[in-house]
Amino acid sequence: MKLLDGKKCAESLVADIARKVAGYEESGLRKPHMTVILVGEHAPSESYVKSKIKSCEKAGFEGTLLRFPDTIREAELLEKIAEINADQTTDGLIVQLPLPRHINQQHIINAIAPEKDIDGFHPTNFGRMTLGQKAFRPATAYGICKLLQFYEIPVWGKHCVVIGRSNIVGKPISIMLSNDFDIGNATVTLTHIETPRELLLDETRRADIVIVAVGIPGFVTEDMVKEGVVVIDVGINRLEDGKIVGDVDFENVQKKCSWITPVPGGVGRMTVAALMINTLMAYQNNFDLV
Numbered sequence: 001m002k003l004l005d006g007k008k009c010a011e012s013l014v015a016d017i018a019r020k021v022a023g024y025e026e027s028g029l030r031k032p033h034m035t036v037i038l039v040g041e042h043a044p045s046e047s048y049v050k051s052k053i054k055s056c057e058k059a060g061f062e063g064t065l066l067r068f069p070d071t072i073r074e075a076e077l078l079e080k081i082a083e084i085n086a087d088q089t090t091d092g093l094i095v096q097l098p099l100p101r102h103i104n105q106q107h108i109i110n111a112i113a114p115e116k117d118i119d120g121f122h123p124t125n126f127g128r129m130t131l132g133q134k135a136f137r138p139a140t141a142y143g144i145c146k147l148l149q150f151y152e153i154p155v156w157g158k159h160c161v162v163i164g165r166s167n168i169v170g171k172p173i174s175i176m177l178s179n180d181f182d183i184g185n186a187t188v189t190l191t192h193i194e195t196p197r198e199l200l201l202d203e204t205r206r207a208d209i210v211i212v213a214v215g216i217p218g219f220v221t222e223d224m225v226k227e228g229v230v231v232i233d234v235g236i237n238r239l240e241d242g243k244i245v246g247d248v249d250f251e252n253v254q255k256k257c258s259w260i261t262p263v264p265g266g267v268g269r270m271t272v273a274a275l276m277i278n279t280l281m282a283y284q285n286n287f288d289l290v
């Protein structure tokens, strides 16, 4: 078994970005600028936005964190987004999810200007990504593709099983793996938590690559996968003792894997790296650099 080291891959990608940014600055351009909106005091979100801002520093970007109380009204948040949309000095805007229940998440995502939507969640980017047009790709899915490419894991013609159908991971990774552009050309089965157990096992036991994003510790067990499988664990579950574990029973499943992502240190790191790539793309679009 070999580890797909997200930390190492992310550092390498961010170092490449930092070199490009240094070049742009030498030619007199301003730094790329990411703005992150954080609503409320959700502890994991605090940690994720901190990691995004830290990564901005490493990439040579300006990173701005805007905090709002969880009492903010949807209309106020929409106004703030409209302001940032109009601000020429911000290239990319993220609204950290989840949002408090009184705010409609989709209204917020729809309000972000597609050209600043570095999360790739806006219907325009999601649609363009699906159709193979230039788009910001949802960061976790994009990060998984970058990780597979970094370790030269073949995807072409492989049987991939995705478990979990969320808009931020399961759906986009299924599309990206099956498209004939991107990393692409895999045969993909998208399953989910309601998939009958027998059907799920029938799929996962034949899969060359299993990607799981269901938020249930230990969901993927040894008996569910074949020898030599590649396992990508997107889950980040915090146990009562403070330990972070994925959706895979790592200790037992790893024995059958050719490659597997650790948690922490796997896909989570790649999510942040992919956001940096998207921010650089937004910046390059703004300055007609590509």
Ligand SMILES: Nc1nc2c(c(=O)[nH]1)N[C@@H](CN(C=O)c1ccc(C(=O)N[C@@H](CCC(=O)O)C(=O)O)cc1)CN2
Pocket: 044, 047, 048, 051, 094, 095, 096, 097, 098, 119, 139, 140, 168, 236, 244, 263, 264, 265, 266, 267, 268, 269, 271, 272
């Ligand atoms: N607007 C968005 N909100 C959320 C997204 C997203 O892509 N855009 N995804 C997740 C959270 N997320 C990014 O925001 C994220 C998750 C995990 C990590 C990460 O680096 N995890 C570490 C461990 C984390 C820890 O120690 O606390 C790891 O896996 O090594 C980064 C970003 C939901 N919200």
